[in-house]
Amino acid sequence: MSQPSQQPTGWSRHDMARLAARDIHDGAYVNLGIGIPELVTQHVPPDHEVIFHTENGLLGVGPSPAAGSEDPELINAGKKPVTAIAGAAYFHHADSFAMIRGGHLDVSVLGAMQVSSRGDLANWSTGEADAIPAVGGAMDLVAGVKRVVILTEHTTKTGEPKLVAECTYPLTGCGVVDRVYTNLAIIDVTPEGFVAQEIAPGITFRELQEKTGAPIIDGRPRSESQ
Amino acid sequence: MIQKRWSSPADAVADIGDGASVMIGGFGEAGSPIELIHALVDKGSRNLTVISNNTGSGRVGLAALIANGQVARMICSYPRSTNSMVFPELYRAGKIELELVPQGTLAERIRAGGAGIPAFFTATAVGTQLGEGKERRTFDGRDYVMERGLRADFALVRADRGDRHGNLVYTKTARNFGPIMCMAAKVAIVQVRQVVESGCIDPEAVVTPGIFVQRLVEVPCPEQESHLVKEGRCYP
Numbered sequence: 038m039s040q041p042s043q044q045p046t047g048w049s050r051h052d053m054a055r056l057a058a059r060d061i062h063d064g065a066y067v068n069l070g071i072g073i074p075e076l077v078t079q080h081v082p083p084d085h086e087v088i089f090h091t092e093n094g095l096l097g098v099g100p101s102p103a104a105g106s107e108d109p110e111l112i113n114a115g116k117k118p119v120t121a122i123a124g125a126a127y128f129h130h131a132d133s134f135a136m137i138r139g140g141h142l143d144v145s146v147l148g149a150m151q152v153s154s155r156g157d158l159a160n161w162s163t164g165e166a167d168a169i170p171a172v173g174g175a176m177d178l179v180a181g182v183k184r185v186v187i188l189t190e191h192t193t194k195t196g197e198p199k200l201v202a203e204c205t206y207p208l209t210g211c212g213v214v215d216r217v218y219t220n221l222a223i224i225d226v227t228p229e230g231f232v233a234q235e236i237a238p239g240i241t242f243r244e245l246q247e248k249t250g251a252p253i254i255d256g257r258p259r260s261e262s263q
Numbered sequence: 264m265i266q267k268r269w270s271s272p273a274d275a276v277a278d279i280g281d282g283a284s285v286m287i288g289g290f291g292e293a294g295s296p297i298e299l300i301h302a303l304v305d306k307g308s309r310n311l312t313v314i315s316n317n318t319g320s321g322r323v324g325l326a327a328l329i330a331n332g333q334v335a336r337m338i339c340s341y342p343r344s345t346n347s348m349v350f351p352e353l354y355r356a357g358k359i360e361l362e363l364v365p366q367g368t369l370a371e372r373i374r375a376g377g378a379g380i381p382a383f384f385t386a387t388a389v390g391t392q393l394g395e396g397k398e399r400r401t402f403d404g405r406d407y408v409m410e411r412g413l414r415a416d417f418a419l420v421r422a423d424r425g426d427r428h429g430n431l432v433y434t435k436t437a438r439n440f441g442p443i444m445c446m447a448a449k450v451a452i453v454q455v456r457q458v459v460e461s462g463c464i465d466p467e468a469v470v471t472p473g474i475f476v477q478r479l480v481e482v483p484c485p486e487q488e489s490h491l492v493k494e495g496r497c498y499p
Contacts, residue, residue, distance in 0.1 A: 091436070092366060092367075093290040093293070093436050093439050094290075094436045094438055094439050095435070095436050108435065109292055109293060109487055109489060110293050110294070110434045110435045110436060110437040111293075111435040111436055112290075112291065112293050112436055116290075116291040116292075116293075116344065116345070121435070127433075127435055127436065127438055128438070129370075129438050129439065129440070129441065129442040129443055129470075130290075130316075130366075130370035130373075130443060131370045131373070131374035131442075131443045133370070134366065134367030134371060135371075138367050138371070138385065138386070138387060162392075167355060169342055169343040169350070169351045169354060169355075170342075170361070170363050171340070171341045171342055171343045171363070172340055172341065172363060172364075172365050172366070172393065173340055173341045173365075173366050174340070174365065174366040174367055175365075176365040176367075176368075176387045176388050176391060176393065177365050177366060177367030177368065177387045180385070180386040180387040180388075181367070181386065181387070207391065207392050208390060208391045208392075209391065210389075210390065210391065211389070211390035211391075
């Protein structure tokens, strides 16, 4: 727990991954983005079987290999060495994206630069003139996967809100985000805008609202509201 | 008699001329046909359009082809990766053109091209910069953009084993773009670790049927791109 003299920072990245993993149903097929989403594999509840998909052609991604037994032909979308579980399958890229674009995957967990209260997502480009544009599979995932959830710090390194009324960075997709897990709260994107479902210990609703660039509705059960 | 086996990478790429379009398999180094690419560097063809998911790393393989000034245009989903500096330098200098395509759209454009489908509609990139200027249609209440099928003069692909008919099997996630690129190219050139006798590959296990493959070259011990990059190697 935080010391009284320190500003509470809410949940850790592992807490966020644990909360996201808790909400993934038993039997789900899940694609994980690079960064905080990768931690989700470590927090799947023991009574749940979740199958992880990677865009480059594997269903049934297993844990990282032991040092020295990496195989350069067995990697994930972040080009890191992985293993394949018993019951895994390999396939080519068009089949892999048919799984994504055809609505066969249950959950996509992604990082974000910005999420708007309408569910717009920006996570592929800062739009800077000299940046090398690179999109990978992000636009396919948000367009095709049944449920899109975001794991991200609530604010940028300089304290700017990442949850905003309108994204200023180039969009990955419009109206695609279902839920956001941040270090401060679990927030659903609804037709009424952002709705806080859970708030991290030590964080008040007022602090949460102050660090968010769009209005938030307090959707917690009355007993938890402050 | 059908005999798709060629003697060397150099022979297999000898007719890739200036201005050709070339699909190059691989996702990062996994499945990258590095010996075929190096043969194309040696051949020196210029003004190429290259279709590949990435732009290579270090100064070997696809990065060497780009560094050698042979590529005028890249069609690609992710042109910056770890150790990828050749493409960014040339792109910032305005010396290479980029068509950025979402990865699933890239794969489907290649698959469609290989299947004789000139265009299709997808929800990917609707409402984004990469969907701008594309024909839009609404089906069942949802918006889609039109994307064109992609074909190429040649494909360079790496597989694990092949037979004289061109039937192929791959290794793990090194399969990636190989099967669809073989379909979409007029001439698919494949380097395999081993050429086997007909019948050695179980017909039930064939991943790419031989009809999609025109040339097969055996490269028993392919170079590993990441090892070459780590050693600071530069091709040629």
